[in-house]
Amino acid sequence: MKKTLLIGAVLATGISLLAGCATKDFVRKTTEARVAPAEQRIEAMERGLQTTDDAVRSAGQGLTEAKATLTEHQNAINENKSAISENKAAITDTRGRADKAMERADGVDTRLTRLWTNRNQRNQVDTVAVRFGFDKSDLDDKAQTALTNLVKDLKENPKLGVELQGYTDSQGPGPYNVQLSYRRVEAVRRFLVQQGIELPRIHSIGLGPLKDGNVPNAEKRRVTVRVTTDIE
Helix, strand or coil, X not given: CHHXXXXXXXXXXXXXXXXXXXXXXXXXXXXXXXXXXXXXXXXXXXXXXXXXXXXXXXXHHHHHHHHHHHHHHHHHHHHHHHHHHHHHHHHHHHHHHHHHHXXXXXXXXXXXXXXXXXXXXXXXXXXXXXXXCCCCCCCCHHHHHXXXXXXXXXXXXXXXXXXXXXEECCCCCHHHHHHHHHHHHHHHHHHHHHCCCCHHXXXXXXXXXXXXXXXXXXXXXXEEEEEEEECC
């Protein structure tokens, strides 16, 4: 009987142990089944955090580059402002020069008007044509001889004066021809002064190309010397 009870107790204990082992294995499996998805979610969250961190770093780098680009643009704007200021100053200076040039031109116009007016207040008594070569403004021997005879008349009669009108042919640019006509007039004027004729008795003007189709070019290259006397 005792033996039977002992065997029963051992069996009960064994069954209890087996039941305990089965319960632990169930708990372990159940726990693992619940923990694994949680761990997966945590890993996914960690990956998401890493992605977010990478995005923040990239955005920060982009912001830095944008700031650098903005700085470059601002520097370019400042340079353009400086260039605009310099251009405005240059324009102001140019306008000032243009105004002065206009004043000089007005002075020339006034002088021409005065010469033209004085022309009507004097009697023309003679005319001498001083010829020049093509694109030349120096006096040749023939021109000097003609002017020497004129100097003699001017010295003999102090009431005589001369008006010098310089011309060119129509070949070449107009502005150049105007300057050439002035050089020719100046050559004649200088010769007269060197021969002792007073400057107040000499009036000179360069008129540029003589636009007359009936006059040969060789005859257009001249200074017309008008000998005049005051009206009494």
